[in-house]
Amino acid sequence: MTMIRAEGLRKTYGDFPAVVGSDFAVEGGEIFGIVGPNGAGKTTTLKMLSGLVEPTDGVAEVAGYDAGDPEMRRNLGFLPEESPLYEDMTPRSYLRFFADLYDVPRSEARERTERTLDRLELEHRERRLGDMSKGMKRKVAIARSLVNDPDLLIYDEPASGLDPLTTNYVLEFTRELADRGKTVVFSAHNLYHVESVCDRIVIMNRGEIIARGTVPEIREEYGETTYHVFTTVPVAGSEPDPSAGSVPAETDRHRSVVPDMDAVEDVRERAAADGGEVVDIRTREQSLEDIFLDLASGATPAAGSERGRRRTASSTDGGSER
Structure with missing residues (x-):
């Protein structure tokens, strides 16, 4: 099943072309990487797919819905590169708060919260978020993207700024999500992150896709x-x-x-x-x-x-x- 379809996707800000006519498709259950240097158009592309930014032109469909459709958003977990948290909350209260926003039943929200925190090995569940390390905060932000049990996850630089141990953990967890049937789209400028987990990638530069395929195909x-x-x-x-x-x-x-x-x-x-x-x-x-x-x-x-x-x-x- 095709989870994402982008055709002629374009975004301009004034005279600046942030994304120029992108075409690609993402199949259900795969990890799809968008690679490029800073300013390549990665974040803008992800925001258009998430419905956070309206395309200037082109088509962005997610699970058969137009990107931004309320039904699509209910089945989406989005992780921005910078994800400020409510620092006076604890991980447990923070995740339950977002579960309430998605109308997840209380008993199910409690079970899902504890299961996700267990898997992410986040022990200090009653500590203030403001007192936690960047790596721990990133894990909480990833857990937040899962509270509604979405089929599609869009992550913008999920391992940016993390130490090597936490980075590897995040990448392994991303692979595990795909193994459970989730579709994951993420951006990166670190090629190791892409090579280690992605099924297919596109390489962007100056708003354009300049290469696409599996990593072995691009090598060849x-x-x-x-x-x-x-x-x-x-x-x-x-x-x-x-x-x-x-x-x-x-x-x-x-x-x-x-x-x-x-x-x-x-x-x-x-x-x-x-x-x-x-x-x-x-x-x-x-x-x-x-x-x-x-x-x-x-x-x-x-x-x-x-x-x-x-x-x-x-x-x-x-x-x-x-």
Whole structure:
């Protein structure tokens, strides 16, 4: 089932185009990430989907309703990037207050509140919210988004500013929500957050979607793989093994960085001609962060293009080795 449909979604503020003609769909039960730098249009897009901001043009439908329809809002949990809480309340009283706003029956609200606080491992349920850490407050805000048991959750930078332990906890909990059948849409500028939990993503820059797909699909289409070939003798274009200074070696090694297996074979033949051999071959994939930076700057060449091959061949650093 398609949970969200956006077609030609556009928002301008005066002469400033915050979002320019976005088209995408989100299926029920998936985690969908909207990625981009600050000012890319992520928050504006989420607010249009939540009915908090009216589009200048285009269509935003959620579960068959126009975004902002009262019935849609009753089935939505929204978490803004900055979510100020009523600091004189406790977590327990705060969540029950919002459950009342959604007309959740009292007995059900009590059970749901305690179950959610248990799962989020929030122990100090009678402590003032104003006396709690940022991580604990974020957990309470996430719990608030669940008091009405919505099918759709829209989270704006859910792990922003959190310590690594709390960040991992929030991401794991997000994955758990999807496993329970919830649909989760969230924005992020941290690529690790996206890579670790999202089923599909769109990358935005300056209000436009510039890439979309699963993370492996984006890697395949826009990323680059280099082959690091280590030989016992130098060949044209090689350099001394950069790890030799920190890792003891029985023999000198030389590294050639090449773009494909044909070039690997060429290095092997040249080494053999000089009485040497290939002793190791490693592949190195461009990191998702580097792909994102290249896309945002317009520097990423088309997959398989001659420019891409030249660029890969000249790249000796960066990416993740495997």
